[in-house]
Amino acid sequence: MTKVKAAVVNTAGSDYVLEDLELAEMHPDEVLVKMVASGMCMSDETIRKGGTSVAFPIVPGHEGAGIVEKVGSAVKMFKPGDQVVMSYAYCGQCQSCRKGRPAICDDWMKLNFLGVREDGSHTFHNNNGTPIKNLYGHSSFSTHSLVHESNLIKVDQDIDLRLIGPLGCGFLTGSGTVINGLKPESGSSIAVFGTGAVGLAAMMAAKIEGCSKIIAIDIHDSRLELAKELGATHTINSKIEDPIAKVQEITNGKGVTYSVDTTGVSPVMKTALTVLSKGGVFAPVAISKNNIEVIPTTDLIMAGKSMIGVVMGDGIPQLSIPQLVKFYKEGRFPFDKLVKFYKFEDINQAAKDSVTGQVIKPIIIIDEAYSK
Known part of the structure; x- marks a missing residue:
């Protein structure tokens, strides 16, 4: 043995x-x-x-x-x-x-x-x-x-193995939620709630996919600064600003086409649904036991909004991970x-x-x- x-x-x-x-x-x-x-x-x-x-x-x-x-x-x-x-x-x-x-x-x-x-x-x-x-x-x-x-x-023999293990879960989850789950159109807008590993991976993927407005929402200014460096076009500190009002301001009253929540906090998840535009799509990805109250008529049906479940970025690891390595080598991830x-x-x-x-x-x- x-x-x-x-x-x-x-x-x-x-x-x-x-x-x-x-x-x-x-x-x-x-x-x-x-x-x-x-x-x-x-x-x-x-x-x-x-x-x-x-x-x-x-x-x-x-x-x-x-x-x-x-x-x-x-x-x-x-x-x-x-x-x-x-x-x-x-x-x-x-x-x-x-x-x-x-x-x-x-x-x-x-x-x-x-x-x-x-x-x-x-x-x-x-x-x-x-x-x-x-x-x-x-x-x-x-x-x-x-x-x-x-x-x-x-993976390629020239890649540093000390670095790339997180591509197997956290970074795969964040990037895949955007690339494989939401599939945003070029020029669309997205809000990402929480700027940890999953949230920042989602933002980097949104930039790769050509989103024109990428809004990072968190309560830590240091992380929001990092989000700007990695692709966020706008940041909101929800501790001191109303994220719903701010998103409306950024999007000229329309709301965002897509949103991702990585926090699993009930009020935050509800906000991520609220900030959507008509026809928008929300992906909650945190593993959380918390619930949100959804009134189908007003929260979903009348505005054509939807929520989707995305686990592990809905990716095939043998395809998605080499793709992320490629993006990394190109300086895009x-x-x-x-x-x-x-x-x-x-x-x-x-x-x-x-x-x-x-x-x-x-x-x-x-x-x-x-x-x-």
């Missing part, structure tokens, strides 16, 4: 603990990946705190990037030495997958949140033989991981301005800095010997 060091959460709400674990024997459809780095997503924090149905103990992490060391006998698309990014797992066989929408795969929850392989076995065990759950089929907070082939996306690197042993500090908003996108460097 392969020995690994991984960040384990043993009980809901407990800190990450670096533990020596053992990886199970490789299945024919799996790949052994040496992890270089992993982004830290707010979903990891929600899971750590026990805010989901995921069981403990678990090795979180789902924005990994690494190098293929070994492939199973049935693996056809990868070979040792390939550089890869990890994203969500999907079956590839259900109606949604066959239609090119693997983010709503029939088995998505089972494959990504049950914490075990399809046959019920575990990939991680501690020294006492206790099984440890995985996340998203790969658990990137580990020095090595066994990953199903469907989780992997091959400068997500590197949002990240801060942390050593593996400082993972708990990274989590705290993410929750407080001190850092937009923490990246944990797992292999400090890696260089590009």
Whole structure:
């Protein structure tokens, strides 16, 4: 068995603990990946705190990037030495997958949140033989991981793996919500509520898609300044300005064609719906238990407005992530301005800095010997 060091959460709400674990024997459809780095997503924090149905103990992490060391006998698309990014797992066989929408795969929850392989076995065990759950089929907070082939996306050999793990979730979600979900016309207008990793990715994508008015709404001036640098044409600090009135002013009383909410806060989500123009489309993307009150007649029907659900950017990771890498190389998706690197042993500090908003996108460097 392969020995690994991984960040384990043993009980809901407990800190990450670096533990020596053992990886199970490789299945024919799996790949052994040496992890270089992993982004830290707010979903990891929600899971750590026990805010989901995921069981403990678990090795979180789902924005990994690494190098293929070994492939199973049935693996056809990868070979040792390939550089890869990890994203969500999907079956590839259900109606949604066959239609090119693997983010709503029939088995998505089972494959990504049950914490075990399809046959019920575990990939991680501690020294006492206790099984440890995985996340998203790969658990990137580990020095090595066994990953199903469907989780992997091959990337160019010249790209820095320390940087690109977050393309597997947070940046994919924000950019894909715009590119694949809303599909804005060139010259249209969009408002993005919340300027964290997902919101800023949405704004960068809106600029790529040719939106003429890109309005960033937040309560932190420092983040709004960064939003301007990344593509926002207008900013609103909703702590001191009425966002509804301000959007009306910016759009000459019409409202925006599209809106995205990344906060999951009930009043903010309702505002994101309210600021739409006639025929406008709202995408709430935060994983939140909060509700909003919608009166169909006045909020939707009479103005022809609509709300859409978009999960994981509604993208096919094997297509969307190389596209984002291309945009990055062209200088059109400068997500590197949002990240801060942390050593593996400082993972708990990274989590705290993410929750407080001190850092937009923490990246944990797992292999400090890696260089590009």
